[in-house]
């Protein structure tokens with residue numbers, strides 16, 4: 526299991542990097558959507574592919590070995606930037622922006638063509654990804670068991686997610702949550718999340734993570 530990675534950088538530097546990477550990821554997200562929906566002729570598709578390959582080579586001219594990792598700074602700011610639900614450097618992520626509302630975590634996300642499963646509807650695995658993430662973030666723990674009930678299909682478009690810890694027993698946290706559209710709940714979730722064996726006396730870079 527890889528470890529969390531400590532980066533000794535200021536919040537200004539985090540903001541600067543966020544400003545650099547966010548527009549790139551937005552562009553790649555637009556590219557994903559365009560690649561799914563384009564109806565241009567084959568020559569134009571080939572030409573676009575060559576341009577994309579050139580851009581990819583530019584980006585690969587300096588890159589990390591392996592994944593981005595879950596990085597954090599001295600003040601505890603997390604940089605899970607490769608995360609497929611919330612990562613600001615991952616175009617697969619919608620991205621979901623999670624905020625706190627009292628005891629609950631909430632997020633509002635727009636799911637477009639890249640998330641389609643049945644026609645016009647959100648893929649069930651995407652519902653599971655987003656719910657796993659928001660429930661896991663509510664618990665700050667590893668998913669042990671996650672149970673979903675797909676109450677009705679979720680149309681592509683705007684969705685709302687919620688999660689709340691409802692019980693704690695030792696390292697085990699029970700978390701409930703839901704996904705909904707404008708007409709109400711589409712998916713309910715309940716998970717058992719297991720907090721790491723970790724004491725606050727350990728140095729941050731000793732922590733193991735997913």
Ligand SMILES: CCCCCCCCCCCCCC(=O)SCCNC(=O)CCNC(=O)[C@H](O)C(C)(C)COP(=O)(O)OP(=O)(O)OC[C@H]1O[C@@H](n2cnc3c(N)ncnc32)[C@H](O)[C@@H]1OP(=O)(O)O
Nearest residue numbers: 657658661662665666667668669670697717719721734735
């Ligand atoms: C790491 C911190 C993460 C922070 C993340 C920040 C937010 C990021 C958000 C990311 C969100 C995305 C999140 C992701 O994507 S997390 C990635 C997906 N999840 C995994 O890959 C987890 C793989 N499994 C494991 O690593 C271990 O099996 C875990 C850690 C789960 C338990 O192994 P551990 O050796 O620690 O456990 P223990 O044997 O001491 O048992 C302890 C207690 O737990 C009970 N139990 C055990 N297993 C399960 C189970 N599967 N269901 C229900 N209960 C289970 C067990 O009965 C016992 O209960 P009790 O007898 O005491 O009553």
